[in-house]
Amino acid sequence: MLSYRAGAMRALLAAACLLGASLPVRADWDKIRQSGSLKVAVYKELAPFSNNGEGIDVDLAQALSKKLGLRMVLLPFPADEEVADDLRHMVWKGHYLGYGPADVMLHVPVDKHLMSRNEQVRIFAPYHVETVRLVRNAGRIPAFDSIDALAGRKVGVEKVSISGMLLLGEGNGRFRDTVRIYPSAIEALHKLKEGELDAVLAKRSEIESVFRGDSAFPLHDVAFPRMPRSGWAVGMAVKKDDTDTARLLQKAMNELSESGELARIFARHGVQVVKP
Structure with missing residues (x-):
């Protein structure tokens, strides 16, 4: 009888624990x-x-x-x-x-x-x-075949961002002297729109929200070794x-x-x- 009661008690306790776990x-x-x-x-x-x-x-x-x-x-x-x-x-x-x-x-x-x-x-x-994209001023950079087209160009990025990390680290820092860092990607994109920059590397959604398909500012996929192109x-x-x-x-x-x-x-x- 004691064995039966002990077993029953254990079963009840186990059921109570299961119920308590499911309640939240x-x-x-x-x-x-x-x-x-x-x-x-x-x-x-x-x-x-x-x-x-x-x-x-x-x-x-x-x-x-x-x-x-x-x-x-x-x-x-x-x-x-x-x-x-x-x-x-x-x-x-x-x-x-x-x-x-x-x-x-x-x-x-x-x-x-x-x-x-x-x-x-x-x-x-x-x-x-989400993906990272490059947007350029087509008047300043008429063609873009590769990242080499950014040599000597003023390119904006957001501070402490994926875009900033990628561009500043590219090619052992070959673009560091021409990269311009801004508090936000949106601010950098507006500077591009105003003519103060040649291009901006940012998230695609940020670029689209500012330029909304303006053909004077085309978007490009840029391959970086440390960044999956699929986003x-x-x-x-x-x-x-x-x-x-x-x-x-x-x-x-x-x-x-x-x-x-x-x-x-x-x-x-x-x-x-x-x-x-």
Whole structure:
């Protein structure tokens, strides 16, 4: 009898543990639904995706919230040194300054290495593929066959950026004397538009948002040994065990993509969406 009771007790305890482990999954979504709002984390200075409460990701956050029948609450935040820090602050733990976490964070690289190093979060629903491109003033640089065409040219890049790292490191630093560094890629692109630069290396979305297809400023694919030409996908992230919220957000994203609304959101900001 004692053996039976002990076995029964162990079974009950195991069942209770399983139930307890599953409760937060539903409880997280229930809490969001009952609050009536979806808290969405977006980067503060990431034009054309999010900047001063405007951009592609802001419009996307609004569309996702509407799909879920919720009111959008935007949580803009400054980028930290690494994406892992941003995920910790805005997805699973909260910032030491007192804000966050959000229910979902947008513009997260959908990268297997990032996923494996951040087990507290679920990264999913890639909605755009970003790439690095060169845009030139066709009057200043009439033709572009290779990166050699940039020799002696004033080329703008954003400080502490992929573009800056690639160009400054190219060919043992052969372009360092002519590279001009700006606080943002958008500022560099406007300087190109005003005639102060010959070219700019930046993300394609940044270029498109400023020039919007102007034939006087053509775009070019530039091959760098350390940069995959296919680019990188961005998606969203929630807490690892928040499976219901992830499932519903994935469904909403699929519907936005299939209906063409996702492409229209990008187009409003002059950018062509590139689906993964």
